[in-house]
Amino acid sequence: MLTLLGGLRRFGSREQHVSGATVGDVLAAAPVPQHVLFPGDELNRDIEVLVNGRNISFLAGLDTKLSAKDRVTVFLHGARGYPGG
Secondary structure (H helix, E strand, O other): OEEEOHHHHHHOOOEEOOOOOEHHHHHHHOOOOHHHHOOOOOOOOOEEEEEOOEEHHHOOHHHOEOOOOOOEEEEEOOOOOOOOO
């Protein structure tokens, strides 16, 4: 299950049924344009990704393995004041 929050909801409904073996696979199949998620070779630093409420930076990053029951949540954190700022 993929949940899009905040400004990313404009790319689809809040909850999407997207499957994948890893977080990277799910993000590749997400309805969010890839240039928003990956403006370069790395994940956009304004994007936060959680797996079952845990940030992937504390897990295995984009290589975090997923099971069928896992919930991936993606949102813009905006901690720097505004995205891209």
